[in-house]
Amino acid sequence: MAQDTVQQPTAAPARALLPLILPALVVGVGASLLFLGVSEAAEALQDVLWQNLPDALGVGRYSALWMIVMLTATGVAVGLVVWKAPGHAGPDPATTGLDAPVLPPAVLPGLLLATALMLAGGPSLGPENPIIAVNVGLAFWLGRRLLPRMPGGLWAALAEAATIGALFGTPVAAALVISEALAGRQLKGALWDNVFGPLVAAATGALTTTLVAHPSFDLHLPAFGRPGWGDLLAALAVASVAALLGMCAVRAFPYVHGGFARLRHPMLALPAGGLVLGLLGVLGGHLTLFKGLEEVGEIAADPEGWSAGEFATMTVVKLAALLVAASCGFRGGRIFPAVFVGAALGLCAHALVPGVHPAVGISAGVLGMLLAITRQGWVSLFTAAVLVGSPAILSLLCIASLPAWLLVTGRPQMQLREDGTPVR
Incomplete structure (x- = not known):
């Protein structure tokens, strides 16, 4: 009986891949420098707004009054940019993900300004989505003019991979996103031929960020030794609870977004969103402001420093702040604030049940929350694992991801x- 044979994809010759190296290197360096430049500018403005200015006025840096004033003022400032800037600072951020559309060059300055103001002012969003969009737009526009024979889609792929590498300080995250994106496509050639150029760009972007800024995602948690049955049970429970909690925000997203959309103008929706975020900041404390990465390090540095109730409050308030900020029109991404939500939930589990190791609680909480918010399986697993810096925990996370994924897959x-309407 004749057996069916599986036709293997034909590998591209080296001469077909070599021309990709130089463009990928240039895009990688450029994407990283733009990300670092926006981050530095936003941090400098944040110091002025949240330290120098309240000190000069004799107001508490994170007093209730200052948080409400600053978040509302940030909504006004971003609203002005969205209203008046060419292209209105890009499309509605609720409709975009990591796979950014190619925006016209005239739109990019407004998007950058809106992102920097958001990062400095305190809304609970990260820089990833708008920075990817800006880098994709710049790479496409410059690449088509300097090397018109290169496929247009290549520039977008290089810029997206380079920016993800720069954001995480490692090309691994970009490689996982690329492989996940390619999984449902009919590939022309071998997988590594398809990811060769983007992987070069991601590695270059990550290396540039590492050399310039020395980032680290390791939270330096107490050492986690050999996993036991209790750790497995804790990881399964925390990841599943985090996924369910994240899905509550996902379910509410179109309704909250629709509520702000009824205001019909960015100078109404964004200040209103800023006011709500200020009130949430008063409720949850200053740790629930901003993108959340530095704040994750603060709560992880002292797992015993807050009660279970305080961790639970931070979890719910930060998730609500993420929901509001993403719904009212602030330009930003959802990965970094979701990391804070998952970490706070994991530390709440540790406070309730001291037998739950902080590393297990945080990593499982981040895993489940990111699965619900991003629907990116590999990125969720990678981010959760890299936060705790323990190879032993990876097997727990792989198992814990299975029930959490069953809770989120196929849903909005x-x-x-x-x-x-929500994407499925």
Whole structure:
């Protein structure tokens, strides 16, 4: 009986891949420097707004009054940019994900300004989505003019991979995102031929960020030794609870977004969103402001420093702040604040049940929350593992991801279509 044979994809010759190296290197360096430049500018402005200015006025840096004033003022400032800037600072962020559309060059300055103001002012969003969009737009526009024979889609792939590498300080995250994106496509050639150029760009972006800024995602948690049955049970429970909690925000997303959309103008929706975020900041404390990465390090440095109730409050408030910020029109991404939500939930589990190791609680909480918010399996697993810096915990996370994924797969995502209906 004749057996069916599986045709293997034909590998591209080296001469077909060599021309990709130089463009990938240039895009990688450029994407990283733009990300670092925006981050530095936003941090400098944040120091002025949250340290120098309240000190000069004799107001507490994180007093209730200052948080409400600053978040509302940030909504006004970003609203002005969205209203008046060419292209209105890009599309509605609720409709975009990591796979950014190619925006016209005239739109990019407004998007950068809106992102920097958001990062400095305190809304609970990260820089990833708008920075990817800006780098994709710049790479496409410059690449088509300097090397018109190169495929247009290549520039977008290089810029996206380079930015993800720069954001995480490692090309591994970009490689995982690329492989996940390619999984459902009919590839022309071998997998590594398809990821060769983007991987070069991601590695270059990550290396540039590492050399310039020396980032670290390791939270330096207490050492985690050999995992036991209790650790497995804790990881399964925390990841599943985090996924369910994240899905509550996902389910509410189109309704909250629709509520702000009824205001019909960015100078109404964004200040209103800023006011709500200020009130949430008063409720949850200053650790629930901003993108959340530095704040994760603060709560992880002292797992015993807050009660279970305080961790639970931070979890719910930060998730609500993420929901509001993503719904009212602030330009930003959802990964970094979701990391804080998952970490706070994991530390709440540790406070309730001291037998739950902080590393297990944080990593499992981040895993489940990111699965619900991003629907990116590999990125969720990678981010959760890299936060605790323990190879022994990876097997626990792989198992814990299975029930969490069953809870989120096939259900609405935290991304909307143009008509306001959720993407599935």
